[in-house]
Amino acid sequence: MPAAEAPPRPRSTATIPLAGTGDGLTEVADALARAVGGAQAAQRPAGPLPAGAPHDVLGAVTSRLGPAVVPATGIGADAALHRVAKLLVEQGINLTHPFAAAHLQPPPLAVAVAADALAGASNASQDTYDSGPAGIAVERWLVAALAGLAGFGAEADGVLTPGGSLSNLMAVMFARDSVARRLGVDVRADGVAALGTPVVFCSELAHFSTHRACAVLGLGESAVRAVPVDADRRMRPDALVEMLAELDSGEIPLAVVATAGTTDFGSVDPLPEIAEIAREHGMWFHADAAYGFGALFSDRLAPRVAGLELADSITVDLHKIGWQPSAASVLLVSDGTAFSSLERQVDYLNPADDGEQGYDGLLGVSLQTTRRPDAVKVATTLLAYGREGLGRMLDTCHDLARHAETRILGDPELELVAGANLTTVVFRYRGTAAEACLDELNGTLRRELLRSGRALLGRTSAFVDGPGAPSVTCLKFTLLNPNAGVADIDALLDLVVTTGRELATRPCTRTDADAHQEGAA
Incomplete structure (x- = not known):
């Protein structure tokens, strides 16, 4: 009888870098180091966002990724990480910038990001x-x-x-x-x-x-x-x-x-x-x-x-x-x-x-x-900083919001709408613009800062004359950067005022009365 055929040997995966423990985590650390190198080679925008119209910014990202098809062959881990790291830095958001003040979206703590990578490596x-x-x-x-x-x-x-x-x-x-x-x-x-x-x-x-x-x-x-x-x-x-x-x-x-x-x-x-x-x-x-x-x-x-x-x-x-x-x-x-x-x-x-x-x-x-x-990153942060450390960060951000409130109250070109309860301040630019033009002016002001990439402000609608009164378009600071300082807040408000002055020279095309009439309809 012919000898029994030997079962096929399993294909070796030793050359495929896999995350996990031991050597796998070393490979993850090395890969992150290579990605950091790519990020350092990138040219970060001067402000919290890249300058340009949305279509241009989004198009720059997709063009660098290449055709929207699954590639037949890859370019390798180093090249892929280098490319993605550069586009995230050059066309992404920088929440560590002191003029990033739009949303409840803080710059994450480094220890939390590191712990999150460890959790992801296990794929548990x-x-x-x-x-x-x-x-x-x-x-x-x-x-x-x-x-x-x-x-x-x-x-x-x-x-x-x-x-x-x-x-x-x-x-x-x-x-x-x-x-x-x-x-x-x-x-x-x-x-x-x-x-x-x-x-x-x-x-x-x-x-x-x-x-x-x-x-x-x-x-x-x-x-x-x-x-x-x-x-x-x-x-x-x-x-x-x-x-x-x-x-x-x-x-x-x-x-x-x-x-x-x-x-x-x-x-x-x-x-x-x-x-x-x-x-x-x-x-x-x-x-x-x-x-x-x-x-x-x-x-x-x-x-x-x-x-x-x-x-x-x-x-x-x-x-x-x-x-x-x-x-x-x-x-x-x-x-x-x-x-x-x-x-x-x-x-x-x-x-x-x-x-x-x-x-x-x-x-x-x-x-x-x-x-x-996801609990891993949070637990690691609590172990690292404790309640006291996180409390200091929050107190710093609250102090920044209180400073912004004081500055707005003292500037005749600005109007405070809601002061600092936690870390947000709501206001609007008034300048010498007609009341009927203020909604359009504040909306345009925010978009101008977005387009230029110089600052990232929030926007909302709020009553000014008490509950039940018509809402108006407002600007909003959401301050969650514990490394920012009062000088940064002063500079950001100065930028809002100077930009508002420039835009106020343009004729408004859509009055607040028009907007309220449309809303009622």
């Missing part, structure tokens, strides 16, 4: 024990630490999500399920129609993700009722009580979403009063503290978010105040049993007998299955 997932036990333990540690900082008890729990919008979605879902259980309704089996007509309350300045959450969950955006705000841009508890009293028969008050740090103004709704109203009406109380949770790092600012500990759930975005690379959002719940509606048992992931022996993961607390260990 948080869903099952055998997909990455270390990352699971880190997330559990981080959730417990943040829950304690929030003032929650031992029964609290939480999960990391891809962003505050998904954290808010989960919170509204938990609100729906909690009220459904209290009413004896099985929404998983019978659908949300069995609840009647659910209603979710939030302030008129709440983040739009509350509306999206209601749409996704089948409640409809019409379920959201916007509660008026006061002159300080905080939800009015008296208005909430009135709206609850006016509910029609069949309307079910599901939840009230309070905002601890509105996106534009950093204003914090009166959390203790809202918590009391929620309890009286059997509503879930969610605090969207995506922006404001970071105030807890600061002894000075923590009192501004007093009452967070009364919430049933809290949204936390540490890629805002926390200086993390995105995404680093967390949903905290005061009672971990809220996650029961997400529990799933799947034989190929978490068979029951494995779970009984401790071989479980975090599948049952997330809407995701595969999920990267």
Whole structure:
């Protein structure tokens, strides 16, 4: 009989650089060093953004990548890293620039970026024990630490999500399920129609993700009722009580979403009063503290978010105040049993007998299955800086916002719209322009600074003459660079004023009255 044919030997992968531990991590470090070399060879724009019209800037990036097809052969790791590093530096954003002041988008801490690279190198997932036990333990540690900082008890729990919008979605879902259980309704089996007509309350300045959450969950955006705000841009508890009293028969008050740090103004709704109203009406109380949770790092600012500990759930975005690379959002719940509606048992992931022996993961607390260990970068940052170190960074940014507020108040060409609650300041350029031209002038001013690449400012609409008055176009500083100084703020405001003067000499083509008339139509 012929000899049995030997089985084929597995193809060696020794020459393919793979990340992980040992030699793989050395290769990652070397690759990053080569990428840094490419970045250093790049010519960084003088300002926070590259100069030019959007079409030209975006086109420069795509042209350097080459034809939009998957190449038949690669150019090699070094050439690819060099090319991408250069285009990210030359055509990307520089959040470390002191004139980058538009969004809740901080320059990330170097230690967080390094830890994020380590987490990515393992390609671990948080869903099952055998997909990455270390990352699971880190997330559990981080959730417990943040829950304690929030003032929650031992029964609290939480999960990391891809962003505050998904954290808010989960919170509204938990609100729906909690009220459904209290009413004896099985929404998983019978659908949300069995609840009647659910209603979710939030302030008129709440983040739009509350509306999206209601749409996704089948409640409809019409379920959201916007509660008026006061002159300080905080939800009015008296208005909430009135709206609850006016509910029609069949309307079910599901939840009230309070905002601890509105996106534009950093204003914090009166959390203790809202918590009391929620309890009286059997509503879930969610605090969207995506922006404001970071105030807890600061002894000075923590009192501004007093009452967070009364919430049933809290949204936390540490890629805002926390200086993390995105995404680093967390949903905290005061009672971990809220996650029961997400529990799933799947034989190929978490068979029951494995779970009984401790071989479980975090599948049952997330809407995701595969999920990267984002907790690693946050935990590393907390270990590196502690609450005190992060608090100093926040206090610095708050001081910069207070300085900007003072400068704006003292400049006759500028008008303060909302002062520094946390790290944002809202204002507009007035100069000597006619009132009817100010909206167009401020919008053009911001775009001119964007086009030139000299400065990155935010924009919003806000009332100036009190709640209920027409909103006007405003500029916004969101100051999250702890390395910036008061001289940088002065220079940035000087740039705003000089640019405003130049633009004010142009005739306006669209008056504020026109804009308001169109909005009313």
